[in-house]
Amino acid sequence: MSVGIRHDDLRRRNRAMVISAVRRAGQPSRTEIAATTGLSHSTISAISADLIQEGILTESKASEPTALKRGRPQIGLALNPEAAAVLTVVLSLNFLSVAVIDYAGQVVAEEQQRLDTLVMPRDELIGECVAIVRRRLQDPDLDIGSVARIAMGIQGITDSHARAMLWSPITPLTDIPFADILEKEFGISATMENDCNMMAVALQWRDPERYRDDFIAILLSHGIGMGLVLKGALFTGTHSSGGEFGHMIHRPGGALCRCGRRGCVEAYAGNYAIWRSAMKMSEDAEPVDVGDADMRALAAKARERDGPEREAYRRAGEALGFGLGSLFALIDPAPVAMVGVSAAAFDLIEPALREAIAQTAGGQHSESISFDTEPNELPLIREGCAMRALTFVDQEIFAPGGQARVGTGKNVA
Amino acid sequence: MSVGIRHDDLRRRNRAMVISAVRRAGQPSRTEIAATTGLSHSTISAISADLIQEGILTESKASEPTALKRGRPQIGLALNPEAAAVLTVVLSLNFLSVAVIDYAGQVVAEEQQRLDTLVMPRDELIGECVAIVRRRLQDPDLDIGSVARIAMGIQGITDSHARAMLWSPITPLTDIPFADILEKEFGISATMENDCNMMAVALQWRDPERYRDDFIAILLSHGIGMGLVLKGALFTGTHSSGGEFGHMIHRPGGALCRCGRRGCVEAYAGNYAIWRSAMKMSEDAEPVDVGDADMRALAAKARERDGPEREAYRRAGEALGFGLGSLFALIDPAPVAMVGVSAAAFDLIEPALREAIAQTAGGQHSESISFDTEPNELPLIREGCAMRALTFVDQEIFAPGGQARVGTGKNVA
DNA sequence: CACTATTTTTTTGAGGCTCGAAAAAAAGCC
DNA sequence: GGCTTTTTTTCGAGCCTCAAAAAAATAGTG
Numbered sequence: 001m002s003v004g005i006r007h008d009d010l011r012r013r014n015r016a017m018v019i020s021a022v023r024r025a026g027q028p029s030r031t032e033i034a035a036t037t038g039l040s041h042s043t044i045s046a047i048s049a050d051l052i053q054e055g056i057l058t059e060s061k062a063s064e065p066t067a068l069k070r071g072r073p074q075i076g077l078a079l080n081p082e083a084a085a086v087l088t089v090v091l092s093l094n095f096l097s098v099a100v101i102d103y104a105g106q107v108v109a110e111e112q113q114r115l116d117t118l119v120m121p122r123d124e125l126i127g128e129c130v131a132i133v134r135r136r137l138q139d140p141d142l143d144i145g146s147v148a149r150i151a152m153g154i155q156g157i158t159d160s161h162a163r164a165m166l167w168s169p170i171t172p173l174t175d176i177p178f179a180d181i182l183e184k185e186f187g188i189s190a191t192m193e194n195d196c197n198m199m200a201v202a203l204q205w206r207d208p209e210r211y212r213d214d215f216i217a218i219l220l221s222h223g224i225g226m227g228l229v230l231k232g233a234l235f236t237g238t239h240s241s242g243g244e245f246g247h248m249i250h251r252p253g254g255a256l257c258r259c260g261r262r263g264c265v266e267a268y269a270g271n272y273a274i275w276r277s278a279m280k281m282s283e284d285a286e287p288v289d290v291g292d293a294d295m296r297a298l299a300a301k302a303r304e305r306d307g308p309e310r311e312a313y314r315r316a317g318e319a320l321g322f323g324l325g326s327l328f329a330l331i332d333p334a335p336v337a338m339v340g341v342s343a344a345a346f347d348l349i350e351p352a353l354r355e356a357i358a359q360t361a362g363g364q365h366s367e368s369i370s371f372d373t374e375p376n377e378l379p380l381i382r383e384g385c386a387m388r389a390l391t392f393v394d395q396e397i398f399a400p401g402g403q404a405r406v407g408t409g410k411n412v413a
Numbered sequence: 414m415s416v417g418i419r420h421d422d423l424r425r426r427n428r429a430m431v432i433s434a435v436r437r438a439g440q441p442s443r444t445e446i447a448a449t450t451g452l453s454h455s456t457i458s459a460i461s462a463d464l465i466q467e468g469i470l471t472e473s474k475a476s477e478p479t480a481l482k483r484g485r486p487q488i489g490l491a492l493n494p495e496a497a498a499v500l501t502v503v504l505s506l507n508f509l510s511v512a513v514i515d516y517a518g519q520v521v522a523e524e525q526q527r528l529d530t531l532v533m534p535r536d537e538l539i540g541e542c543v544a545i546v547r548r549r550l551q552d553p554d555l556d557i558g559s560v561a562r563i564a565m566g567i568q569g570i571t572d573s574h575a576r577a578m579l580w581s582p583i584t585p586l587t588d589i590p591f592a593d594i595l596e597k598e599f600g601i602s603a604t605m606e607n608d609c610n611m612m613a614v615a616l617q618w619r620d621p622e623r624y625r626d627d628f629i630a631i632l633l634s635h636g637i638g639m640g641l642v643l644k645g646a647l648f649t650g651t652h653s654s655g656g657e658f659g660h661m662i663h664r665p666g667g668a669l670c671r672c673g674r675r676g677c678v679e680a681y682a683g684n685y686a687i688w689r690s691a692m693k694m695s696e697d698a699e700p701v702d703v704g705d706a707d708m709r710a711l712a713a714k715a716r717e718r719d720g721p722e723r724e725a726y727r728r729a730g731e732a733l734g735f736g737l738g739s740l741f742a743l744i745d746p747a748p749v750a751m752v753g754v755s756a757a758a759f760d761l762i763e764p765a766l767r768e769a770i771a772q773t774a775g776g777q778h779s780e781s782i783s784f785d786t787e788p789n790e791l792p793l794i795r796e797g798c799a800m801r802a803l804t805f806v807d808q809e810i811f812a813p814g815g816q817a818r819v820g821t822g823k824n825v826a
Numbered sequence: 827c828a829c830t831a832t833t834t835t836t837t838t839g840a841g842g843c844t845c846g847a848a849a850a851a852a853a854g855c856c
Numbered sequence: 857g858g859c860t861t862t863t864t865t866t867c868g869a870g871c872c873t874c875a876a877a878a879a880a881a882t883a884g885t886g
Contacts, residue, residue: 071833
């Protein structure tokens with residue numbers, strides 16, 4: 001908070017700014033960069049010359065049809081794909097996937113694998129993750145030295161420093177310091193990210209028009225998760241990844257949640273909760289895993305006739321609506337992206353959701369709150385992990401110099 | 414987000430850093446400032462020489478007994494009280510108070526006044542606020558030219574730019590642009606702040622040990638309000654002052670809230686709600702104003718015997734507990750300060766609150782969550798307004814130069 | 827095809843800022 | 857009074873950004 005700016009930080013920050021402008025814009029010319037950053041042409045010229053010389057950027061002359069204007073044509077700057085690579089690891093229920101991504105953001109290799117996360121012992125789970133990463137790193141096509149960062153994403157709660165998985169619904173194991181494990185094993189800096197946070201990061205890159213400064217990504221799957229971006233920055237808890245929207249209280253003392261408590265939003269809106277309700281089982285019934293196919297069949301049945309299935313989705317919508325209402329009371333309304341298998345059934349959820357939200361203070365202009373849906377969360381999570389790792393490389397590896405101030409007030413996060 | 418750092422910004426930021434270090438530490442020496450900011454001695458020396466020359470800081474030689482050490486004695490730097498002044502205006506239910514505060518933070522004049530906020534027409538309410546400010550500014554002891562900022566605080570919702578009151582429980586009027594009104598009237602820059610946010614700001618200055626990076630200030634009064642500090646910064650909504658904890662949903666479709674909706678936390682924990690419940694009135698009964706004396710009497714009776722009064726406080730505690738549980742699910746647990754007349758009855762509220770919070774995901778370590786109480790909110794609100802105004806002067810008036818980049822990529826918020 | 831207009835990029839010199847090292851200042855200690 | 861210790865100031869070096877000028881690269885024009 002109260003640490004001064006050193007003279008050498010200046011160049012570092014402006015380097016980072018230029019790299020970030022190129023990553024965001026694709027192939028901007030120097031003039032464009034000068035415009036978006038507010039720096040002078042001479043500064044941009046000097047910095048980009050450095051970056052090209054170091055192999056971080058390249059001039060991409062032969063680009064577009066340049067809209068034949070008069071004057072010296074602009075030279076597009078692009079990220080050099082070979083400047084570095086990052087590796088993403090996504091661990092979800094019974095499924096592990098890894099991808100290698102070049103510096104320009106293109107996937108260059110990937111591998112997927114099924115495994116029984118729910119019953120695997122600790123050593124084995126860790127071992128499988130390490131093994132799949134090792135296989136990718138041993139790929140002869142890959143220059144292992146260029147892999148600069150590993151970002152791992154997992155469903156569940158991670159710590160606020162993105163180092164460890166604290167708790168996850170996909171395994172009974174807790175407190176696995178995946179980031180440290182991967183770093184020690186491969187000597188490559190790593191992070192352990194929360195799945196919904198990565199969804200939010202990915203949405204921000206995919207559609208910056210709609211998802212820019214303030215928005216919410218909600219995962220409607222077995223459990224209910226949330227990634228929240230406020231004022232352009234990812235929101236996290238003070239100690240954990242935070243944003244446990246699914247465990248806000250919908251009805252005190254109500255239905256049994258997978259977390260062992262009662263009345264959470266998830267206990268009404270998670271897949272298992274919708275299933276339980278549709279099957280007319282007790283609210284105290286132990287949560288069970290429901291496959292995606294079963295959920296799709298359930299949604300189909302609910303669309304077909306007005307029965308307990310439709311009522312189950314209605315109740316899910318109500319829980320989500322009141323939960324969002326409470327959330328909006330705190331942060332004001334914002335666009336929402338519904339992600340996951342039950343997002344495909346959002347037509348069944350939306351009416352009750354809107355009705356509930358309209359009864360809350362946060363829903364004052366509930367008609368204007370817009371929802372978008374995306375049934376497949378895995379690609380989003382991987383994309384988010386990739387962008388997270390790449391922007392880390394941009395800022396901390398290719399624009400260094402602000403080495404954690406040794407003197408005093410460091411902990412800059 | 415993506416705006417470069419200009420060369421001249423550097424000095425401006427480091428100037429601001431030095432001023433802020435002095436305001437925080439009281440009478441630090443140049444060496445201490447160098448240590449806390451991480452800047453070199455030469456830089457601190459140069460900047461503080463400028464600031465002294467400009468009359469912003471003063472050397473306070475004849476200070477402490479300096480613990481007679483060897484070596485050249487440290488020279489304490491202090492804020493020059495005459496460098497500027499700020500004015501605070503706090504408007505609460507039937508009460509208006511104004512204070513003039515010097516640059517070092519000392520109150521140099523104040524004035525208070527009763528008025529019927531609930532029934533005053535718009536012109537009159539605005540007129541009274543303007544009039545009391547004018548009287549203070551006309552004080553012959555005050556150099557009007559030195560008044561650099563006005564900070565007004567009000568109970569209710571303000572916009573996120575701190576310009577206008579959007580809605581307030583103390584008046585049926587809405588959307589009063591107080592900041593603009595005061596600026597036009599007096600030609601002094603002004604803001605319109607939310608009362609609970611100012612409470613939080615004040616706590617951060619009063620007790621930085623306890624209230625530093627993450628904490629919550631909750632106003633237990635007629636209504637329920639909240640000020641939230643996360644990662645050291647005041648949290649606000651995306652469009653309004655946000656943090657409307659009192660209007661999170663406790664029981665969907667439940668008791669009637671003053672906001673016209675049902676089941677809000679406030680409808681169980683606001684003074685009127687506790688009163689309604691203790692008097693065994695219907696949950697649909699229209700909220701009424703209850704005086705502080707009546708509330709104290711109610712609390713006394715609740716302590717005396719186990720009757721409907723005690724039950725009313727229990728229900729308030731339950732609502733607050735589940736609300737906090739939901740909040741903690743989002744941001745993780747943090748220290749809480751309970752402020753306002755019902756904070757004096759926190760002994761009656763706490764047991765049920767802790768019981769409720771323990772049933773939520775956010776309350777996993779509920780024993781370790783600590784509560785502090787402060788029955789009187791008005792001094793806190795004034796203090797917060799004063800510090801807000803003073804730090805604005807510190808940063809924007811005495812460390813300028815970063816004038817809203819004219820060129821292009823502005824909208825820096 | 828030479829020449830002009832236009833736009834982008836690079837070069838150059840000036841001015842500022844911070845830093846480290848050395849010097850100066852201001853005490854206590856013997 | 858001289859010596860030690862600690863704080864503060866001074867000074868030159870090294871960077872960084874900026875504005876202005878120069879260079880580069882193309883389209884239009886007769």
